[in-house]
Each structure stands twice: as structure tokens, then as C-alpha cells.
Amino acid sequence: MTMPAIASSPARKRRRRSSGWQGLAYIAPAIALVTVFFVLPVIFTLWMSLHRWPLLGAPRWIGLGNYLRMFDDARFLAALGFTTHYTVVVTIAIFAIAFPLAFFVEKQRPLVSTYRTVIFLPVVVGLASASLLWVWLANVDSGLLSPLLQMLGLTERRLNLLATFDTAFLTVIVMVVWKIAGFTMIILLTGLQAIPTELTEAARIDGARPWQRFRHLTLPLMRRTLALALILSITGSILAFDQFYIMTSGGPQNRMISVVYYIFNQSFVSFNLGYGAALSIALLVILVLISVIQLWLLKVGDDRP
Known part of the structure; x- marks a missing residue:
């Protein structure tokens, strides 16, 4: 009676693995949209904030200068x-x-x-x-x-x-x-x-x-x-x-x-x-x-x- 249960255990694990990949496939478009339209822009904005970034001309690294400036603004x-x-x-x-x-x-x-x-x-x-x-x-x-x-x-x-x-x-x-x-x-x-x-x-x-x-x-x-x-x-x-x-x-x-x-x-x-x-x-x-x-x-x- 124990052999069928043991034999079915790998199959159950494969089904769980398959359902997990299916779940990831379902949410992948949402993850892609959030990454492209939120995560990446936030990272780029954070990078910009560490520079003196004029509209024309090359940006210059100033570290936390912009953040310190706002306390005196x-x-x-x-x-x-x-x-x-x-x-x-x-x-x-x-x-x-x-x-x-x-x-x-x-x-x-x-x-x-x-x-x-x-x-x-x-x-x-x-x-x-x-x-x-x-x-x-x-x-x-x-x-x-x-x-x-x-x-x-x-x-x-x-x-x-x-x-x-x-x-x-x-x-x-x-x-x-x-x-x-x-x-x-x-x-x-x-x-x-x-x-x-x-x-x-x-x-x-x-x-x-x-x-x-x-x-x-x-x-x-x-x-x-x-x-x-x-x-x-x-x-x-x-x-x-x-x-x-x-x-x-x-x-x-x-x-x-x-x-x-x-x-x-x-x-x-x-x-x-x-x-x-x-x-x-x-x-x-x-x-x-x-x-x-x-x-x-x-x-x-x-x-x-």
C-alpha cells in the first residue's frame, strides 16, 4: 500500500513545479509592466538626483548635493x-x-x-x-x-x-x-x-x-x-x-x-x-x-x- 504513495510523490512534485511556472507565466506581463513603467523610471530618477543635470550640457556628479539643497530651499x-x-x-x-x-x-x-x-x-x-x-x-x-x-x-x-x-x-x-x-x-x-x-x-x-x-x-x-x-x-x-x-x-x-x-x-x-x-x-x-x-x-x- 505504501508503494503507490511513494511512486506518486515525484509526480505530485512535478505538478506543483508545473503549477508554479504557470503562475509565474500569468503574472509575468504585470511584472514586466511594473518594471518598465515604475521600477526602471524610479532607478533612473534616483540616478539623476545624484547629478547636476541641466537640460543642455553634460550632467555632473554631485552626490547628495541636491538632497542637501532642499533643506535650505x-x-x-x-x-x-x-x-x-x-x-x-x-x-x-x-x-x-x-x-x-x-x-x-x-x-x-x-x-x-x-x-x-x-x-x-x-x-x-x-x-x-x-x-x-x-x-x-x-x-x-x-x-x-x-x-x-x-x-x-x-x-x-x-x-x-x-x-x-x-x-x-x-x-x-x-x-x-x-x-x-x-x-x-x-x-x-x-x-x-x-x-x-x-x-x-x-x-x-x-x-x-x-x-x-x-x-x-x-x-x-x-x-x-x-x-x-x-x-x-x-x-x-x-x-x-x-x-x-x-x-x-x-x-x-x-x-x-x-x-x-x-x-x-x-x-x-x-x-x-x-x-x-x-x-x-x-x-x-x-x-x-x-x-x-x-x-x-x-x-x-x-x-x-
């Missing part, structure tokens, strides 16, 4: 501070809108599918197109927002909403929330729908109020969904470029220059390609660290019995 530090401020404000605004919308469309009600579609529609509009649309809406002469605010009595006269920092910043925030909140809503909706209804009903029967159910039941069970939504929102906010380039051109008074906008200026306006590459690597490190910290914070307490 007041404009880069200002761009980093503005990007941090923008990221905090827009992330809070997106979640403040997306969470109520997710609860609204999660319940079965008449026309709920229509509501979901209408709320999600701005997501399919490109960010550049959305920025151009809102530039027109905010135009003091031909736009719709300034006359509307004047008609509602919120302003005494028509205002150029993109002329001052406060109104321009608020306009950009509103545009991004209008554009992104539907996408975040869909992510949060999947997390809400994954919560067993039995738990919610049991908490309601036990007398838990809506806020208590949200705090002690909904949020803990949506940890992974929240992690995904937060990482996408924060990463997208840190990498913001289109809205500032198109809507404000970095103004007013160059106070709305994000980190990516500053990297663009250094690389393709001032032609400091080596310094722009160093800034890009620094931004990549910041994004990785933020994502790791978020995942760690959201996993705290998962191992409790």
Missing part, C-alpha cells in the same frame, strides 16, 4: 507646508461629504440607483477638464458663481473668486470635493454593505444610539475600507497639480504652489532636472512613509481578542 519648504495644509483640509472635506452620502445611498429607497449615478458622475470627468470648467464658473464676467453669490446676498458685488488666496483656495477645495467625493462614497459604500445587518439590528435592539453604533460598530468594521479611502485621498492630495496649474497658476502671490507644481517648475521651467529628480524621490519617500503610518495606525487593535 525656502520655496520648497513653503510648497511642502501648503501641500500639507491643502491635504488636511481637502481630506476632511471629502470625508465629511462622502460619509453622509454613503449612508444615504446605502439604504434602499426610491430612485437610490439614480442618486448613486448622479453623485458619481463628476468622477468620470477628467481633473483637467473639471478645473477648466470651474475656471469658467468662477469667471467674474461670464461665470455663474459670482452672479449667484451676489443674487443670494452673500456678496455686495461680483467677486473674482480666483483673485485672492482665501476665495481661490475655497474654490479649489469645492471643485475637488465635487470631483472626488463620489468616488470616496463608493469605496465607503462597499464597506458599509459588508457589515452584517444582524450586528446593526442587535445593536439597535440593545438600545445603541446612531452615534454609538457608528463609533463602536461601523468604524471598527470599516478599518480596511477606511485605510484604502484615506490612502487614496491623501496620496491624491499630496500629488495635486492640475487644479493649481490650471485654476490659479500657483497664485495669488505664488501662495498656491504645491510640491508637484514646484517640482514641475524646477524640472521643466528652470531646467534643473537633477534637483527636480531629487525632489521627486523625496516626495516618493514621504508618500511611502505616510501610507505605512496610516496602515499601522488602522491596524492597531486588530489583534485584540
